[in-house]
Amino acid sequence: MLDLSRIFGRKNNSKDAAKDRLKLVLVHDRANVSPEFLKTIKDEIMQVLAKYMDVTDGELDINITTAQSEDGKSRVPAITANIPIKSIKQK
Amino acid sequence: MSQVIVITSGKGGVGKTTTTANLGVGLAKLGKKVVLIDTDIGLRNLDVVLGLENRIVYDLVDVVTGVCKPKQAAIKDKRFDGLFLIPAAQTKDKDAVTVEQMQELCEKLKKEYDFIIIDCPAGIEQGFKNAIAGADKALIVTTPEVSAVRDADRIIGLLEANEIYDHYLIINRIRPDMVRRGDMMNVDDIMEILNINLIGIVPDDQDIIVSTNKGEPAVVNPKSMAGQGYRNITERLNGNNVPLMDLDSNTLLGKIKKIFSKKQ
Numbered sequence: 070m071l072d073l074s075r076i077f078g079r080k081n082n083s084k085d086a087a088k089d090r091l092k093l094v095l096v097h098d099r100a101n102v103s104p105e106f107l108k109t110i111k112d113e114i115m116q117v118l119a120k121y122m123d124v125t126d127g128e129l130d131i132n133i134t135t136a137q138s139e140d141g142k143s144r145v146p147a148i149t150a151n152i153p154i155k156s157i158k159q160k
Numbered sequence: 161m162s163q164v165i166v167i168t169s170g171k172g173g174v175g176k177t178t179t180t181a182n183l184g185v186g187l188a189k190l191g192k193k194v195v196l197i198d199t200d201i202g203l204r205n206l207d208v209v210l211g212l213e214n215r216i217v218y219d220l221v222d223v224v225t226g227v228c229k230p231k232q233a234a235i236k237d238k239r240f241d242g243l244f245l246i247p248a249a250q251t252k253d254k255d256a257v258t259v260e261q262m263q264e265l266c267e268k269l270k271k272e273y274d275f276i277i278i279d280c281p282a283g284i285e286q287g288f289k290n291a292i293a294g295a296d297k298a299l300i301v302t303t304p305e306v307s308a309v310r311d312a313d314r315i316i317g318l319l320e321a322n323e324i325y326d327h328y329l330i331i332n333r334i335r336p337d338m339v340r341r342g343d344m345m346n347v348d349d350i351m352e353i354l355n356i357n358l359i360g361i362v363p364d365d366q367d368i369i370v371s372t373n374k375g376e377p378a379v380v381n382p383k384s385m386a387g388q389g390y391r392n393i394t395e396r397l398n399g400n401n402v403p404l405m406d407l408d409s410n411t412l413l414g415k416i417k418k419i420f421s422k423k424q
Contacts (some may be wrong), residue, residue, distance in 0.1 A: 082342035087306050088349050094306070095313050095353065 095133060096146050102133055114150070123155035162270040165277050165397070167297035168319075170311030172282030172305045175332040178368060180279040181209045182379040182387070183299075186394030188243035189380065192274040195234055195244040197265075199291040200281035201256060204210055204248035211375020212237060212245055222415035226262035230268055239376075244273070256287045259293040266294025275397070284318060294320065298327040299359060299393075304334055304345040309353060328359035330393065335364045336407040347404075349361040359396055363407060 110130050118124050129152050136147035167180045177198075178401060197220060198206035217235035234244040249256060269276045280291035281392045288380040292298065298319050302312040312329065321325050332351055338344035347361055365386035371378040378387040379394070388405055395402045 084304075084339075084342050084345045084349060087304075088346055088353070091306050091309055092354055094310055098310065098314060099317070 096133055100133060100146055107131065107133070110148075114152075118152065120158075122157045124152055125155065128153050162274050163297055163397075164266045164270065164295045165275065165297045165299060166280050166292050166324075167277060167299050168280035168288065168291065168315055169282065169301040169308070170284060170315040171308045173303075174301050174308050175362070175368075176282075176301050177205050177209050177279055178207060178303050178372065178377075179299070179330060179332065179362075179390070180277055182377045182390035183394055183397065183406075184210075184243055184245075184275075184277050185237075185240050185377040186379040186390050187275050187277075188237070188240040189395065190394060190398055191242065192398070193242045193244075193272070194275045194277065195246060195269055196274045197246045197276065197278045197279070199257070199262075199278055199287060201248045201252055201254050201287065202250065203281065204250050206245065206279050207247045208375065210237065210245060210377065212247075213375075216247050219247050219249040221256045222340060223251050224257050224265055230265065248310040254281075254290075257290050259289055262290045264294075270404075282322055284314070288318075292322055295324060296326060298324050299330055300327060300356065301330045301332050302354075303332050304339075304350060309350055311343070313354055316354065329354060329356045330360050330362065331352060331358070332362045333363055333364040334407060339407070358404075360389055360393035360402060361404060361407070362386050362393075363405075373388035405424065 111129055114131065115124065115129060129150070131148065131150045134147055134149050136145060138145045144155060167176050167183070167260065169176050177200075180196055184194050187194045196206060196210075198204050200206075201221065201298060207216060212235050215235045218228040220233070222228045223230050223233045230246065233246050235247070237243040237245065266276055276294075278291050278295060279286035279312075300312050300315055300319075302308045319325075329350075331347060334347070335344055339346045347358065351358055363385045365378065367378050367381060367382055367384035368386050371381060371384070377390075378384040379390040381387045392402050392405055
């Protein structure tokens with residue numbers, strides 16, 4: 070059926086922002102991940118990385134988000150890490 | 161078979177008490193014998209929403225501690241045949257009632273009433289635990305807002321942890337105009353996020369405030385859109401399959417659509 074709202078006024082969809090934020094916050098809620106738990110993971114990853122490369126503690130960014138599943142049909146929880154490397158230790 | 165239904169939400173102010181009052185009146189109008197229980201001890205409100213605040217003698221704490229019988233505390237609504245209210249205590253603490261006492265009370269009431277509807281307090285503490293203790297079924301009220309949907313998700317998890325899997329969602333205060341311009345999550349958006357079945361939607365309606373002012377639930381007002389939403393939910397609780405209301409029916413576009421669909 071003809072839907073005029075799709076033709077006009079499709080510019081600022083604040084509901085999409087609401088949906089995206091909700092999805093993200095629910096991944097955390099459902100996984101029941103506490104900030105302490107996340108910090109433990111961060112610290113241990115840092116310890117391992119420090120053996121092989123120079124990374125700065127403060128620049129580490131680890132989060133739990135969602136990603137497309139392998140079959141592309143649903144979204145699954147995923148850990149993303151953004152860790153800038155200063156230099157790699159040569160052995 | 162009688163049903164014990166808890167109306168819950170997690171977040172406050174989304175319309176639990178209004179929903180409880182309207183569903184109670186709606187079911188009584190369908191000829192059912194209904195008792196509503198306000199479990200929000202210390203912050204009772206269901207009595208004023210129903211317009212029964214002047215008739216309270218005993219309360220929920222009196223019933224569970226044996227001061228009076230359930231029948232003595234249940235206020236009979238003179239306007240709607242078959243509707244009763246057990247009010248919350250206003251001057252006592254949340255811990256005045258236990259989970260076991262609520263289970264026992266619900267079992268007793270099942271023998272008397274077709275529907276026992278429990279108005280749950282906001283939050284997930286003792287009051288929530290008491291409210292869900294004797295329930296077979298849960299209706300979770302949410303609004304199309306991030307905070308309310310988030311809390312609804314948490315409540316669904318807690319209900320399942322307490323082995324209540326017969327749960328349904330009510331989406332309250334939908335504003336069709338905002339949904340149309342993409343500034344409010346629609347029914348499909350919310351259903352995509354929450355793992356739960358929908359039992360009904362209630363549009364945002366000024367009649368709710370007017371009817372609450374007077375202590376007359378909107379469900380009896382044939383002109384009220386929210387009242388129609390609540391009537392549909394009572395039909396579904398009663399086992400009748402009624403279609404979801406069309407939120408566009410009140411707009412010019414909706415009316416044009418209607419004319420054309422009639423001709424076909």
